Amino acid sequence: MARALPFIGAGLLAIGLFAFPFLAGQNSYYIHLVQMMAIYAILILGLDIVVGYTGQVSLGHAGLFGIGAYGAAVIFHHFGMGVWPGLLVGVIVTGIFGAVLAVPALRVIGPYLAMVTLAFGTIIQIVINEWTGLTNGPLGVTLPPPRVVDFADWRSFWQSTLGLKAAEFQRLEFYYLCVLLMLVAILVVNRVVRSQYGRAFEALRDSPIACDCMGVSVYRYKVYAFVVSAALAGLAGALFSWSERYVSPNTYNFELSILFLLAVILGGRKSRAGPLIGAFIIVYLPNVLSDIELVRIMAGMIAAAALVALGIIALRSREKLVRALPPVILCLAFLPLTLNVNNVTDYRLTIFGLMILFVVFYLPDGVMGFLREVFPVLKPRHVTAAQPAVASAIFADRGLADAKTLLRVESVVMQFGGLKALDSVKLAIAPGTIHGLIGPNGSGKSTMMNVLTGIYRPTAGAVYLSQHRIDGLTPSEIAGKGIARTFQNVQLFGEMTAIENVLVGLHHTFRSTLMDAVLRTPRRAREEAEARARAMAILDFMGLGQFAGTEARNLPYGKQRMLEIARALALDPSLLLLDEPAAGLSAPDIAELVEIIRKIRGHGITLILIEHHMDVVMGLCDTVSVLDFGQKIAEGPPAKVQNDPRVIEAYLGGTVAEAAE
Amino acid sequence: MDWISTLLQAPTTSIFWQLVASGVAVGMIYATIAFGYQLTFATSKTLNFGQGEALMLGAMLGLTLLPYLGYWLMLPVILIFGMAQGAVVERLGVRPAIETKSEFGWIMATIALGIIFRNMAENIWGRDDLKFPSPLPETAIELGTVRILPAEIMVVVGALLMMAAVETFNRRSIYGKAFVATSNDIDAAGLMGIDTRRVITMSYAMSSMTAAFAGVLVAPVTLTGATMGAVLALKAFAVAIIGGLDSALGAIVGGILLGVIETLTGYYVSTGYKDVPGLILVLIVLAIRPAGLFGRRTIKKV
Numbered sequence: 016m017a018r019a020l021p022f023i024g025a026g027l028l029a030i031g032l033f034a035f036p037f038l039a040g041q042n043s044y045y046i047h048l049v050q051m052m053a054i055y056a057i058l059i060l061g062l063d064i065v066v067g068y069t070g071q072v073s074l075g076h077a078g079l080f081g082i083g084a085y086g087a088a089v090i091f092h093h094f095g096m097g098v099w100p101g102l103l104v105g106v107i108v109t110g111i112f113g114a115v116l117a118v119p120a121l122r123v124i125g126p127y128l129a130m131v132t133l134a135f136g137t138i139i140q141i142v143i144n145e146w147t148g149l150t151n152g153p154l155g156v157t158l159p160p161p162r163v164v165d166f167a168d169w170r171s172f173w174q175s176t177l178g179l180k181a182a183e184f185q186r187l188e189f190y191y192l193c194v195l196l197m198l199v200a201i202l203v204v205n206r207v208v209r210s211q212y213g214r215a216f217e218a219l220r221d222s223p224i225a226c227d228c229m230g231v232s233v234y235r236y237k238v239y240a241f242v243v244s245a246a247l248a249g250l251a252g253a254l255f256s257w258s259e260r261y262v263s264p265n266t267y268n269f270e271l272s273i274l275f276l277l278a279v280i281l282g283g284r285k286s287r288a289g290p291l292i293g294a295f296i297i298v299y300l301p302n303v304l305s306d307i308e309l310v311r312i313m314a315g316m317i318a319a320a321a322l323v324a325l326g327i328i329a330l331r332s333r334e335k336l337v338r339a340l341p342p343v344i345l346c347l348a349f350l351p352l353t354l355n356v357n358n359v360t361d362y363r364l365t366i367f368g369l370m371i372l373f374v375v376f377y378l379p380d381g382v383m384g385f386l387r388e389v390f391p392v393l394k395p396r397h398v399t400a401a402q403p404a405v406a407s408a409i410f411a412d413r414g415l416a417d418a419k420t421l422l423r424v425e426s427v428v429m430q431f432g433g434l435k436a437l438d439s440v441k442l443a444i445a446p447g448t449i450h451g452l453i454g455p456n457g458s459g460k461s462t463m464m465n466v467l468t469g470i471y472r473p474t475a476g477a478v479y480l481s482q483h484r485i486d487g488l489t490p491s492e493i494a495g496k497g498i499a500r501t502f503q504n505v506q507l508f509g510e511m512t513a514i515e516n517v518l519v520g521l522h523h524t525f526r527s528t529l530m531d532a533v534l535r536t537p538r539r540a541r542e543e544a545e546a547r548a549r550a551m552a553i554l555d556f557m558g559l560g561q562f563a564g565t566e567a568r569n570l571p572y573g574k575q576r577m578l579e580i581a582r583a584l585a586l587d588p589s590l591l592l593l594d595e596p597a598a599g600l601s602a603p604d605i606a607e608l609v610e611i612i613r614k615i616r617g618h619g620i621t622l623i624l625i626e627h628h629m630d631v632v633m634g635l636c637d638t639v640s641v642l643d644f645g646q647k648i649a650e651g652p653p654a655k656v657q658n659d660p661r662v663i664e665a666y667l668g669g670t671v672a673e674a675a676e
Numbered sequence: 677m678d679w680i681s682t683l684l685q686a687p688t689t690s691i692f693w694q695l696v697a698s699g700v701a702v703g704m705i706y707a708t709i710a711f712g713y714q715l716t717f718a719t720s721k722t723l724n725f726g727q728g729e730a731l732m733l734g735a736m737l738g739l740t741l742l743p744y745l746g747y748w749l750m751l752p753v754i755l756i757f758g759m760a761q762g763a764v765v766e767r768l769g770v771r772p773a774i775e776t777k778s779e780f781g782w783i784m785a786t787i788a789l790g791i792i793f794r795n796m797a798e799n800i801w802g803r804d805d806l807k808f809p810s811p812l813p814e815t816a817i818e819l820g821t822v823r824i825l826p827a828e829i830m831v832v833v834g835a836l837l838m839m840a841a842v843e844t845f846n847r848r849s850i851y852g853k854a855f856v857a858t859s860n861d862i863d864a865a866g867l868m869g870i871d872t873r874r875v876i877t878m879s880y881a882m883s884s885m886t887a888a889f890a891g892v893l894v895a896p897v898t899l900t901g902a903t904m905g906a907v908l909a910l911k912a913f914a915v916a917i918i919g920g921l922d923s924a925l926g927a928i929v930g931g932i933l934l935g936v937i938e939t940l941t942g943y944y945v946s947t948g949y950k951d952v953p954g955l956i957l958v959l960i961v962l963a964i965r966p967a968g969l970f971g972r973r974t975i976k977k978v
Contacts, residue, residue: 072783119963125779126723130913131962134955137910145948269906273787280784361799368792375784376772 020392024288025201032194036187043186047258048302050190052294053197054254059278059290060204061247066276067284068208069240070220072125074272075116075132078139079245081267083109083252085143088156088262098161098192098257105253106246112139113245117238136272144264155263158256163188193254200247201287203533207243208285210532210539211518211525211546216240218508218519225506228468230494230586231522239529270364277367281374283383286395292382304359304366314349321346342377345369410587410618421446421621422467422498422590427476427486429462429645436462438645439476444590449612449622451636451653453629455665458642460625461503464594467623468500469493480590495523499588501579503595503625509568513559513578516567517550520585524549550585557581557611573604580611590621597628609635633657641665690821695939701828701897703935704835708890709912710919710927711839712883717921718859719872719879722770722782724762726790727887727912728905733793734758734888735895735904736801739808747811754888762884765789766877774876797902805904808895827896834893838886839924845882855879907951911938914958 032049039045058080065073086108087101096104116135123131143150150156162185207213215236218226223233256262274297282293303309321343328339353359359366378385387393424442428435437459444450452460465471467478469490478486485493499520508516524546527539554560557577562570567578576596583591593612597605605628612635616622626632632639633653641649641656643665649656656662709731713723724730734754741750769789773781812826846852857865858875866872891905898904915934919926934954942950 066780070780072780074787119959123962126725126783127917127962129725129783130910130917131959133910134914134958137907138952138955141948141952145946270791273791276784362795364791364795368788368790368795371784371788372769375778375781375788379778379781 021287025198028291029198032198033191036190046186046190048298050193050258052291052298053193054251054258055275055278055298056197056290056294057200057254058248058251059275059282059293060200060287061244061251062275062279063284063286063290064204064208064216064240064247065244066279067286068213068216068220069237071237072129072276073132073244074129074269074276075136075139076244076248076275077267077269077271078132078136079109079112079116079248080252080255080271080275081139081143081264082112083249084256084262084267085150085156085252086249087253088158088256089149091158092151092156098163098189101257102250102253105249107249109249109252110242110246113241113243113248114238116245117241133269133272136267136269140264140267143267150264153264155261156256158260158262160185160260161189161192161257163192189257193258196250196254200250204243204247205287206532206535207529210527210529210543211522212236212239212529212532214511214515214519215522217511217515221508221510222506224470224490225502225508225582226519227490228470228494228500229520229522229582230491231519232489232491234489234491243529270367273371274367277371277374279381280379281370281381283381283385283387286383289381289383300366301360301363304363307353307357307359310359311350311353314353318347318350342373345373410584410620419446420444421481422623423479424463424467425477425479427463427466427478428474429459429466429471430474435645437466437473440642440645440647442640442647444621444623445638446589446621447616447619448637449616449624449635451632451639452623452625452642453627453632453639454642458665459645460642461594462645463642464500464592464623464625467493467592468498494586497587497589498592499583499586499590500592501576501583501594501596503598505572505575505579507567507575507578507582510566512564512566513554513570513581514547514550514563516578516582517553517585518546520582521546521550523586553581553584556584556614558607573600576600576604577608577611580615584615584620588620590623591615592623592625594625595627596624597626597631605631629657691943692940693820693822695943696936697822697824698828699936699939700932701831701935702894702939703915703932704832704928705890705894705908705931706912706915706934707919707927707931708835708838708886708893709909710916710931711842711924712886712890713913713916714921714924714927715842715879715883715886716876717916719855719862720770720774720876722774723786723913724765724770724790724880724883725783725786725909726765726793727883728907728909729790729793729797730758730761730765730884730887730905731891731894731908732797732902732905733761734891735808735900736797736891736902737888738892738895739806739900740801742809751889751892754892755885758885758888759881761888762880762882763877765884766880770876770880771873794902794905801902803902805899805901808900810896825897831893831897835890838889839928842882842886843924851878911951911954914954917958918961 032053035049036046058076062073062076065071065076083105086105087098090096090100090104116132119131144153146152208216215226215231216239218229218231219233219236226233226236278293278297279290280293281296282291283289303313325336325339325343329336356362374381380387383393420443422442422444424440426439426441427437428439429437440459440463442450442463452463454460462471466473466486469485469488469492473486476486477484480493480496480498483496485496485498488496508519511519525542527536527542531539551560551563554563557580559574559577559581562574562578567575570578576599580591580593580596596612597608600608609631612622612624624632624636636653638651639649639653639656640647641659641662643661648661648665649659651659709727712727712730717723734757737757738750738754741753745753765786769785770782773779773785810825810827810830812830814825814827816823816825817829846855854865854870854875855878857868857870858872862872865875894908895904911934912931915927915930917930918933919928919930934957937953937957938950941953
């Protein structure tokens, strides 16, 4: 039942939308309203990719919408081209602008990105206004009624079968085009976010650094996300200009961007139904606001609902009552406000602002999030593979095991200002060994990890993996060459399930493109099935099989550490770097970890282990290197290093003579 | 390329310096708003996306109070109002988001509060631009070939005074030291017994106070209306990015740079495109040097 729910929902939606014009008795006002909802829904579905999946705030989507609208309008204005070329131009041009917008957006996050997109939107509006030769400036462009198909060819169909007059059919064909494209957009977005692309989007949201270290370039996938999102915005824009049959620069302003964001968060992030709800609200709300009586009735209903909710909460707990007071007061305050004011339309933006505040603080997962809490059957189901792959198929060999030294670090210096975190450190890691890296806090161990994985670029020196020089490469390139890592402070993709975390590690096994994902080709289905089977096998190997469908953030701490190793193993590493894997684990967990590390080595994977638990280091490692103040002070078999006077001095302080006393 | 030939014509040199002078005045306003961004960013790593509305409210309220209080008595009232407005923004929009560690939360909440303030102002003062009378004579002062309005000089002097006052407060007073401590390390400051939440509220109060003051300063030079803040705030953010979010000197240099570029573009290219170079400059700076021209680069820790 739960599995079939999305299909039933989609089917009902499709039937409802196709039957609507006949149910609404050909009322052109309502048909136009639904048409607008479909257009906005296309954009909001795309915006959800950026906001919900990659977790970025875009204030530039009105600008992208405007580019799409003008793309369609301008080629009509100058070349007399109709709807179809308009849509094509709208999508392509806006997609290109999405990529352009992504370039400065790539290196910045959070508030910077919000401001960059805001600046972008403002520039677009100014250019549309000023470039009169192209856009006809502030006068705008007027378009004729849209022609979707050459309807004369279909005369017998619409006249005798549907019994429509020519004018009615002309009006309806565009409605059907919008609705159909919205359904296609739902399908496309659904497929993209469930493919390895969607997983990459979520991974870069939850931990950009881990994402890069899994070989999934944050840079590249942010561009993909922006391009897909922009293309949908462009499609919506092109439809919008033919729907309104008039474009002018002032439509595509900051308020419209805010309205789109409101729709995304109000409807609910990361869902297909959310954007539809959001689109419905933002299209329908202005109609409600223009009717003061209706507003008063709604305000009364909201106030009553808030009071009932308050009553229920008051019965349950006092503490929650205090927290629930501000939103309830907010809801109650609406009523006297609407009774006092005669023209609510003037306060439209205030109402939108209040709605944003309310949603951000009291309904962060939107209407869909709320519905999912109340009706758990609506929660997205997490697909887990039925059959894990056979154990021998878990690891693919990269063929580096024959090299004499797998990793060679040559006199690496890492300088931060006046501090030399690493001072001419040399390392040589033999294949198939476990190499311990120890030293007091601040001795440069983690810096070494970051140099090896490309997060830091060393000031001097070189790093070779087998014969290939790898310093200076990006983290994702180095990951692609077979160096995987875990992190001292766990860097999992929190909102993704355990198996999805491992699947991000398996990203490198996919050859299918974005087009494959959209069209759901056999190749993509096969790769997905193979990857899921392997991911399941890796989880079983790490003893995490039962947690496959659990969100990473909800796992116990010890299991989170294990999941990080599982994710790193998915990369088919020839070298695995473990940064304090035993930190914070209980004694039985540590015993399990030691066992697993041995098993990993048994599969021919070389390991570098940073650890403070000396019994773990001494029990596991073949060779140990000791760092102190950025310099290597000792190296050799564990027993020898353990008794080295310089090591004792570094750890316990004082001189050897004092220690002997 | 007729603007190049315009630029090369000899008599235009005085126009050029004329434009530079008014560019500096506008730039100082950007610098003051950017300085306000820096204040809140230092304590809480958050920004008020409604900073432009804080400026606008300062100017509009100043215009309303002007007939009753006169210019000089109006100023302290505006400063206090700015502080209160900033504190309200922090309590309603920022604090709940900081508590839930939601970056999306404070960005959206300050934007929402901004559009509410703007919409309220539209309903109170109307949608038309108003004229803000200058307290100083309207006749220009001639410096060589360049003519400068007294109001423009006041913008520069007032902006510098305001920034100097806030900096002195931070360096000399015990509250200022709490501010500096919180900026350096919020956790350590909290452990030393500093009420960091109150410091953050204070930083918002000071930030909006500088914005409100900037509003009163700029109002006689530009037009005063409900939408006056939006573009100013965006360009001030550009300045904050160019100058770095942690350098007051960077804000001043960035502000003047942007102001001058803009007035030159407005004259030599087209007034319509006046706002574009600043915004493009931001995109370029962010693409090349995300920490800003004067900002310190931070080392990411893993």
